[in-house]
Amino acid sequence: MPFDRLRAAASSAGGSVNDAFLAALLGGYRLFHGRMGAPVPDAIPTAMPISLRRPDDPEGGSRIASARFAGPMAEPDPVRRIGALRASVSSVRKEPAVDVIGLLSPVLARLPGALTAVLAGPMTKGRRRGDVRRLRHAGREPQGARSP
Numbered sequence: 001m002p003f004d005r006l007r008a009a010a011s012s013a014g015g016s017v018n019d020a021f022l023a024a025l026l027g028g029y030r031l032f033h034g035r036m037g038a039p040v041p042d043a044i045p046t047a048m049p050i051s052l053r054r055p056d057d058p059e060g061g062s063r064i065a066s067a068r069f070a071g072p073m074a075e076p077d078p079v080r081r082i083g084a085l086r087a088s089v090s091s092v093r094k095e096p097a098v099d100v101i102g103l104l105s106p107v108l109a110r111l112p113g114a115l116t117a118v119l120a121g122p123m124t125k126g127r128r129r130g131d132v133r134r135l136r137h138a139g140r141e142p143q144g145a146r147s148p
Contacts, residue, residue: 013082019089022048023081026073033073046071050089052099065099067092 001024003017010020026044033040045068052063069088075081108130109118 009078010082013079013086015082015086016089018048019082019085022046022071022085023032023078026071026075026081027078028069030073040074042072042074043070044073050093052093052102063099063102065092065102068100127148 006020006024007017010017013020013023014022026046028041029044045065047068050067052065057063062083067089069092071088072081072084075084108119111119
């Protein structure tokens with residue numbers, strides 16, 4: 001899709017380009033699940049970077065955080081999906097602890113690596129080497145997929 005069409009869709013729905021892009025991905029996931037005969041969940045765990053910069057911040061540099069929320073996968077209307085994403089991101093931006101990692105990073109940077117790994121371990125929920133659970137997508141096992 002050309003960028004100008006994505007920007008126009010976002011603007012007409014009251015969202016950002018990122019909202020429209022993510023809404024399109026979630027819509028694609030919904031269609032894929034439907035075509036595979038898999039149940040379509042109401043929402044899926046979703047994350048995206050958000051800017052925390054304020055107009056009075058000095059020039060240069062970035063202030064970003066990761067927004068984590070329930071992505072509205074089952075919503076068939078793209079305009080409502082964009083609106084739901086805009087509301088979720090706006091809510092995360094207002095969360096007092098949204099920049100907790102930014103606040104803690106100067107302290108974390110001074111800790112020994114081994115201690116940081118121990119502290120961060122419970123925060124990571126990825127699959128671990130040796131995990132024998134089967135990979136599944138839309139209720140099916142992908143062809144040629146292997147566990148890392």
